[in-house]
């Protein structure tokens with residue numbers, strides 16, 4: 225479904241990604257784990273069009289997308305939940321979800337989809353009229369995911385959904401990610417919290433200093449001594 | 458007592474005009490973090506378009522107002538596309554200097570074509586005064602028009618910003634441009650739309666000022682432009698209700714100062730207030746206090 229081929233990305237003169245090759249198949253949960261500053265967020269931003277690769281190409285469902293604008297890439301079915309959630313704190317929960325559905329024209333189905341989001345995240349329903357900035361961190365993460373789902377993505381990109389959240393909330397969110405995947409959305413999950421991510425993923429990549437260091441079955445990686453030492457604390 | 462009422466009426470009319478202009482500053486700032494110093498000159502162009510339409514084409518007040526708004530909104534879109542868009546990723550100081558250049562360009566281009574002299578706006582509204590309190594308070598029908606139009610425009614703006622898809626995209630973009638883009642919002646369209654709205658309001662303010670003070674000239678936008686900027690900062694730049702509050706407050710304060718023998722100082726007072734408010738509330742009266750939650 226998604227393929228990154230020999231991707232190089234620079235911030236000015238500084239190279240952040242070096243020859244990244246990565247694949248996500250339909251229906252999978254793929255995780256990309258790595259330390260802080262390894263290039264995880266840069267990878268997702270490059271896929272969603274916020275950054276342009278200097279070299280290489282990104283293919284999504286047979287189409288080359290690395291020259292498209294971020295706003296056009298959403299329309300093709302890739303939705304990016306950015307690091308730090310980036311919800312619209314000045315708008316209500318409901319308005320945030322409406323923004324998620326911005327590209328859609330099928331207003332009748334949109335109404336039904338709000339209900340679907342609320343059944344995934346009942347807490348958002350209670351708070352639908354509340355300003356999004358007043359939500360707790362976990363609720364903001366739920367809103368960020370719900371908002372991204374409102375565009376009906378085929379592929380969901382999640383950037384560190386566990387960041388700064390209490391372990392119990394992280395567990396809840398990861399179980400919802402599995403539900404979302406079971407309902408038919410492919411997921412590319414970026415995490416520093418490697419343990420949780422490797423536990424729910426079908427396949428995994430480990431990124432270090434802008435390069436893919438390892439690729440494989442997450443169950444194997446969880447057992448690998450060097451991985452354990454470097455990423456699982 | 459009558460004095461107070463009279464000043465209240467004048468202050469509110471003036472404040473409404475500042476508020477209309479302050480809205481443009483604040484909306485543009487909210488989205489691209491630019492103080493559009495050409496905004497006062499867009500207002501000047503609006504006044505001239507209104508003047509030309511009513512004087513030479515004998516067009517009525519309301520159609521002239523609407524056409525002026527359309528012309529200035531187009532002007533705003535063009536200025537953004539030509540002058541600011543190429544600088545979107547440049548340091549803000551570069552864009553700010555460009556804005557000042559555009560301001561001068563508009564002033565002196567207008568002067569080249571229409572001459573530097575002051576023009577008299579025609580009496581497009583029949584002058585009628587309503588007298589209250591034994592004739593001690595005079596309410597010119599112009600004040601009523603100005604206030605009514607100001608309020609209608611503000612309500613319309615509020616509706617667009619709160620209820621329409623474009624308005625929501627505007628609010629989202631002003632909070633987080635990148636996140637809005639991730640929702641599929643075409644940021645260029647939103648920015649154009651913002652300039653169009655802000656400039657239309659400035660154009661309307663220009664026509665209203667023409668009617669209120671009867672005179673216009675190519676440099677008329679400088680000082681009111683600066684004061685509207687003060688009003689926007691006073692209210693909290695980036696906050697739409699702040700611009701309205703700041704505009705009306707400034708109009709009232711100015712009228713009160715000049716009515717109490719301070720007409721020479723009234724402009725200085727505007728800036729003094731700005732400095733004081735910013736010392737106490739750096740974000741302005743209704744400014745955003747961004748609170749990050751983890």
Ligand SMILES: Nc1ncnc2c1ncn2[C@@H]1O[C@H](COP(=O)(O)OP(=O)(O)O)[C@@H](O)[C@H]1O
Pocket residue numbers: 235238240258259260261262263264265266267
């Ligand atoms: N906007 C930026 N400008 C310059 N360098 C950046 C920028 N964003 C990230 N980087 C650098 O790129 C590298 C990868 O960062 P990032 O993708 O954010 O890492 P991760 O998400 O894995 O923590 C880091 O060395 C970081 O310092």
Ligand SMILES: [Mg+2]
Pocket residue numbers: 261264265266307384
């Ligand atoms: Mg990151």
